[in-house]
Amino acid sequence: MSIIEDNASATVRTLTIDQKSDWVDLVNRAVETDFYHSWHYHALAKTGTPLLFVHQERDDFIALPLLKREISKTSYFDLHSVYGYSGPISNFTFANIPSKLRARFKNSFLNFLEAENIVSVFSKMHPFFEQEIVLEQFDGLHDNGKTVAIDLRNPIEIQRKKYRQTTLDSVKKCRKMGFQIKDCSAQEQIAAFTLLYQQNMHRINASEFYLFTEEYFTKLLNTDEYLAKLILVYDGDKIICGSIIMCNNGIIQGHLIATNSQYLRYSPAKFLVDEVSLLGRTIGMSYYHLGGGLGFKENSLFEWKLGFSDLTLDYKSWRYIANPIAYNDLVLQTGNSIDDKVDFFPLYRMSNQ
CATH class of the missing domain: 3.40.630.30 (Gcn5-related N-acetyltransferase (GNAT))
Structure with a gap:
């Protein structure tokens, strides 16, 4: 330097x-x-x-x-x-x-x-x-709550002691049922994950932004700038859960995840997280970042992630108004109120319908 x-x-x-x-x-x-x-x-x-x-x-x-x-x-x-x-x-x-x-x-x-x-x-x-x-x-630093991470530097036995009992029970049940994970790269596997992911997004009425295509996933996974993996959970020859993970600078990011709705009661996603934490250790990762709740609120998704770890991280966003006069005018033109306390930025892009 x-x-x-x-x-x-x-x-x-x-x-x-x-x-x-x-x-x-x-x-x-x-x-x-x-x-x-x-x-x-x-x-x-x-x-x-x-x-x-x-x-x-x-x-x-x-x-x-x-x-x-x-x-x-x-x-x-x-x-x-x-x-x-x-x-x-x-x-x-x-x-x-x-x-x-x-x-x-x-x-x-x-x-x-x-x-x-x-x-x-x-x-x-x-x-x-x-x-x-x-x-x-x-100006403009904003507290968005917390995210959850698993410390992979701990022995796996210590990690699992931090699991909530229901989480540990689900992992054990999936293993007992013979579910297996596979590190996948074939085009037909990417296509199968795409279908599974899109079905999940439709089920929860996600916006069009989240309806990623097979082409997008294929490009996302094929790069030498970072290590990207498609990890699928199989029940026999049937794909029941999957996740795209990104490994970079010692951190695994649980980027996207999807589960077959017929298998939700077995919680194969919990089994997948446990297995990815094992994989992460073999490739030298230090943390497995699970992320935060929906909209970064401490909701049911956040609680699901806390079932794996008590390690939480403060998450912030930067919301900077560079031109206050233009910003206020744009907000007023949308019919929104500049004093609106809703957690959305910039306000002029928020629909008031």
Whole structure:
């Protein structure tokens, strides 16, 4: 790492998805990062135009990946993060980023927001990283509750002692019934998981955003930027549960999961989580991040995840209003109230129907 001087000259640039090698190089040089920051994951995004804002001083940098969206019938834009946990990255650990580098990043980013006519920025932060050290110099840090993780550095016996009794009973029952997991990559297995996943999404009336296609899953799994696996649970030759997991920087992300509705009473997803925790140890992972509740509330999904571990992490988002006058006008035009306390950002994109 180089030493940043007071008169350090900065290079400020915005990478697009066409600049793959530069994007990949920066992510590879970052100390605290996850697959959510990767070029490949952003290349699959459909809800905006991917960009990577970079403030660099010699070999040191702070960068922030985002998706840029037009605001309909205006000359304005806003920025939001990909599905998952992203936030800024740096060649320093967040705790060791020099204050002068953070301050100059802030100035560069504010200049970028003004030049690009950006009204607001929304970024979901990564629970494992202290990204708030970079973003607390702005307004807009928001507590979103907690997520749950399993510490894979513990022996499996210690891990299972933390299971809720109902969770442990379900795992044992699935094992007794002869369910098996397989690490899968064949196209017909990806197709089968896609069907299972889409059936789950229809069952819970999920929005169209979550109806990922076979093509999407195929691309998601095929990259050398991170280790992605499709793990399926079989009852004989029948697929009854599955999950796409991402392994990067010592962390397994339980990215997506689905269960055959006919097998819900057996809770094969609990069996899958237990088995993935074993797999994670064999490939050198330290944590298995299960995520939070639906809408990041401490609801039944969150309680389900707490059945595996008492390790919880604070989860935050960054909700920054770059142009307050334009933001307020846009909210009023939608018929929403600027004083609305609903947990939604930006308010002008919330339907009031």
